[in-house]
Amino acid sequence: MGDILRLVGKRLGLGLVILLVISVIIFFMVELLPGDIAQAVLGQGATEENLAALRKEMGLDQPAIVRYFDWLLGALTFDFGQSIVTGNSVAAIIGDRFTKTLFLAAYAAVIAVPVAITLGVVVALLRNSIFDRVANVVTLTFISSPEFFLGYILILYFAVKWGMFPAISSINDGMTFLELLERTFLPALTLVLVVVAHMMRMTRAAIINLLASPYIEMARLKGTPPWKVIVKHALPNAWAPIINVIALNLAYLITGVVLVEVVFVYPGIGQALVDAVSKRDFPIVQACCLIFAATFILLNLAADVGSILTNPRLRHPK
Missing domain, CATH: 1.10.3720.10 (MetI-like)
Structure with a gap:
């Protein structure tokens, strides 16, 4: 029984490591997508002041690595943030x-x-x-x-x-x-x-x-x-x-x-x-x-x- 538990523990640990790597890939691949998220939300007619305020509200003024860890810590508690379009909780939507x-x-x-x-x-x-x-x-x-x-x-x-x-x-x-x-x-x-x-x-x-x-x-x-x-x-x-x-x-x-x-x-x-x-x-x-x-x-x-x-x-x- 102990051998089985050790094997299962190793598989589980490897799965968590793989999931962590995948989370990094997911977050930064989205970061590399072209375009400005704030601009996409507010449209082409938005002023610089409005864009800056929205970026600050969404945390886009923070470095990417800081936003990644904030997102990861939230994901551990099933808090994926809010939808950009509707403003509702992502967890509630999905x-x-x-x-x-x-x-x-x-x-x-x-x-x-x-x-x-x-x-x-x-x-x-x-x-x-x-x-x-x-x-x-x-x-x-x-x-x-x-x-x-x-x-x-x-x-x-x-x-x-x-x-x-x-x-x-x-x-x-x-x-x-x-x-x-x-x-x-x-x-x-x-x-x-x-x-x-x-x-x-x-x-x-x-x-x-x-x-x-x-x-x-x-x-x-x-x-x-x-x-x-x-x-x-x-x-x-x-x-x-x-x-x-x-x-x-x-x-x-x-x-x-x-x-x-x-x-x-x-x-x-x-x-x-x-x-x-x-x-x-x-x-x-x-x-x-x-x-x-x-x-x-x-x-x-x-x-x-x-x-x-x-x-x-x-x-x-x-």
Whole structure:
């Protein structure tokens, strides 16, 4: 148990260091963007006095390194400052948006994870069959297609031609759970198509790699049914790479939804990021990027811990 805690502690410490480096990159890359923030807020007709007053109010008269540490200390307490456009708290603006993004990601994950693992096991059992070849072609097509392209295809057929689901995922607090599922089905399906394809191929590769192991051959020689070989012998030893794939795809579901939310006008954090970039609302841009980075690092840490717990060789490296 102590070895596991030390390994987890090392992963957590490394994740915090990486997040600190990413915070530096985010802050100073925004600082390097051309243009004057105060000028962008007040417009071209603003006087020098007004510009100077706004710069002082926003802290722009301080050195960049001082503003970075002020921003970092605020971020540690989830205080990302105020929006330049609306003047509201950034945390309040993106908090509700991030909750909606988590709902969309969970909606897609509940469908994608069991379907992908099941299909991966089935195509591994039917390796080199027609079903396996067709599945590989279809999944490779989905992986190679941009999310916005898949989204527009789904809108064309499911919304425009067949009228089954709305093309725009406009939601509000007064909706029932079933109405919410219906409104968000198309963006969730777009994410599912990409995630299932990737997870299925990785699950198939992990299972096929294990099928060549000596203990699998011994189980077959004993007359064990093929499904039992997969479920009782191959799948438990394939959990480590599968968990890694699931965690990375869950990270994608949360951090890679920007294009999907824009296509379906879904009011998530990705849409908030795009709106903030177009309006040069840099506090929201910085907060969204930092949240995306922290989420990705956290899920990678969860993948490492899951791999350690499911693989005895990692639990006992000696």
